[in-house]
Amino acid sequence: MKIGVVTFPGSLDDRDAARAIRLAGGEPVSLWHADSSIKKVDAVVLPGGFSYGDYLRCGAIAAQAPVMKTIIKKAGEGLPVLGICNGFQILVESHLLPGGLIRNEKQHFVCRDQKLRVENVDSAWTNAFQKGDEITIPLKNGEGGYIATEETLKMLEGEGLVTFRYLEVNPNGSMHDIAGLRNERGNVVGLMPHPEHAVEPGFGPDSPVAMRSGVDGLKIFQSVLNSVISA
């Protein structure tokens, strides 16, 4: 199961995404932003970071990259695509997901272990969860506030396209506490928190069991392996 991880100038969590894929049992493949080929991978991850320094708008310039042209096309044909943080911003700028992402309400970058609820499991990236699962995933961003028109929000809620919702604390003012979404088809998912930072015991969020032992993010990467097998 080959899963591509795109590196844009300024991508930061690409190596972490590759590690997460490996730990889940997949084979990570490095993809370069300037190459339009996605090397026949079975799925793609757009990792976190500050692609192009967040110039113009977060993810705006990355969305125009040659590799994105291919990914947008393939996503339309059902290729599973996961956008994490900056990757989520790129998905929104590419119009693969609706809405927009703006500056955090409190104007500060915030890094915290965030509680989430899994709202929808009918997607390539959440099928390994149970609906209603409560998980803890590290969140770290300055521009993570999800906004959308009333109409869009109604549609999202109505069709169950919200995949993750913030619990206990809304860290960035996102509307409806939306932490992540999927598209109608269920192959494209974007989320602000970083599941790739909760995959290896000893390096994830604290858990009641032990310091830094949280690995709730692993299921996201395991999900796509399930969906690729069944594809």
Place this chain on the structure above:
Amino acid sequence: MIIDTVKQSKKEADKEQPWAALGLKEDEYESIKEILGRRPTSSELAMYSVMWSEHCSYKSSKIYLRQFGEKVTPEMKQHLLVGMGENAGVVDIGEGLAVTFKVESHNHPSYIEPFQGAATGIGGIVRDILTMGARPIAVMDQLRFGAPENPDTARVVHGVVDGISFYGNCLGLPNIGGETVFDKVYQGNPLVNALSIGALKHGDLKLAKADKAGDLVILFGARTGADGIGGVSVLASETFDADGPSRRPAVQVGDPFAEKVLIECCLELFAAGCVAGIQDLGGAGISCATSELASNGGKGMKVQLKKVLLRDESLTPEEILMSESQERMMAIVPKKHLRAFKKIVDRHEVEYSVLGKVINKDRLLINWGKQEIVNVPPRTVAHDGPVYERPVELPKWQAALNADSVNARGLARANDNTTDLAAQFVQIVSSPNQADKSYITAQYDRYVGGNTALAYPDGAGMIRVSEETGLGVALSTDANGRYCQLDPYQGARLALAEAYRNVATSGAKPLAVTNCLNFGSPENPEVMWQFKQATTGLADGCLELGIPVTGGNVSFYNQTGDVAIFPTPVVGVLGVIDDVARRIPSSWQDEGNNIYLLGITKDELDGSVWSEVVHDHLGGKPPVVDLEFERRLAELLHGASLQGLVASATDLSEAGLAQALTESVLRFNMGARVWITELCERDGVDRTSALFSESTGRMLVSVGREDDVKFVGLCDARNIPVLRIGVTDNTGELEIQDLATWKLDELRSSWVATLPELFG
């Protein structure tokens, strides 16, 4: 543009030159004329003035820094791949891997423009690490601000934290720890020190030298602009007058995205073997890079300054030479590798320009078009700058300060008033210096890279270097200006002891030292005395502990008018751990464990947080340090951790046992029942000392019941005093027998509220 050329300098020998305005002294100017056999051109004058400034030449500190290189045994040097003198020290950690680390200051720019000052401070230290051939893997920051309630403090705090957050996060470097201290002595002179660490394989090491004639000199990265012109010599060698910052624009502006791209580009260049030598451009920009590369290589250079890619075409040659535009590197590239070099930088869309080449002469030759504007021996610029032996004088107030101890003053203690004593406990741990720092650290990314094993609130930061074996390194940085004001020699040793102890409590073995020496004006003989004492104390201490100083930084002129900051030498200790899985958390998480206090508690409240918070007092002598004992204590903990006997360990330092207990119960919300009567009896101290004394050589450790016997046995065998003072208990409370019981939620509320209330 009228260009002052070498030819002109011979023709117009008696031209008036603004050497004083550029920060040079008359004898230094005469010295330059002697070296060149003529007056310098204005470009040469600019170069010498910047490179001979305090910040670049270390002219006032060199004679004392020598001790770090001299007070070293062969045994201490065995792990050193690169010692002092290079961009950063490099330490062998085993398995063919090495780490390079260093701490640096960016104090003055951070007072003038806190955001950019702090941001570019991070940028600068990361580039130093990169130039050693290493991938930067983490950062730490040591911040000292003025009085918390002073409105100007908030301005600096917000700017600095935003700046570090902005730059460090954007580079993808986890922030694994540091310090934040508030004291009115830093009001007009905040201290912003930044540390970075990088990892490399032994064979990847790069040095900043140009040693083969014919190799090309290439400047790449960001374009050169007017950033920080004269910043280095003018700013760092100038103290602020009491009305505030007088100059605005001499601050560099950073772009972390450009630096991130530069990091990836450089690492690819290194891996491809294109680069024979590399230097980053920081203070003194091109002047520094060219002269240092040439001097280190024992060769010369010929450079065409017009080839420098500019942001601003109106810059004069002098300005180009002095510019401190960020995110630039200078590489020495053998001609045969030029093609490969170009291919890689083009792929990363990084701009570059071939400025010239390495030559066999012992001269640095710089042309502006057809005119020669610089012709100097590189060593005289880069390494053979002035060396001062400044006057040193014991401060007139020192004896009186030392006599004015807590006990001599008879400062009241609440021993017999349980309510007051309990209230002092909460007051002290919630005071700004002791309170929870999450307000700051939550603005830093600690996850990126996926290798952070320990970070704030742990006592040391720890990073995994090898994913295959778990090999990792731990780092702690510590300083205490109050102790140093009382006794700079002991104060430096205390900082070293604390950093050493913090690394030991993480389970790692201390290996090497870096330092950032923040002091007042070297033209003040009393400050110079403090500097001499502190450096000697640190060098002696390192010799005693058997760990060498690998490099560091000096920041002088931290004073407003005549009032200097407290001498504040920041000491960073690096340790190695064979497998980060063995790391020891600072706080306990398990119920029913025994809590042990290692070491002896004495009545040592001089300079303590207690004396500051309760009595607003500073006087007497700081706690005594026994480095031989610290060494044994560290070895004990190492041995115990190898056997898996220790569930948690934290050192005792500022605010003593009170602080250690508070942090231990709040981190994982695991309460404890503690008793201090036995402690008071065994060590002959009162309750105030038991709770708040800052005696050294102590650790608070929790041990699982099944490991008790073994652990105590180990301590006894190694002659380490050990006393059981409590048990962990999931009651949601911290109980200190005969003193108080606090609900963890309430204690936490106080502890976490302080910084958001002040700076929210």
Place this chain on the structure above:
Amino acid sequence: MPKQDLLDPQGKAVARALERSGHKAISAVRIGKRIELHYATTPTDAQLQEAKKIAESFLSNGVIEDVVEVSIEQD
């Protein structure tokens, strides 16, 4: 400019800061962007139309921003 009905946290933060410094008459602040496209010679009508398209498709995100004006200015 950010869309009228959407949150502008930057504008909000600036408004609060102005209020704190005593400028009570300012009820709200919204922050937008000014982008300059430089041409070697005065843009033609066709180039102006093209610029409008670029503004709407790339320089702005229609979901969260409105293009308020695209016009030619002398350098």
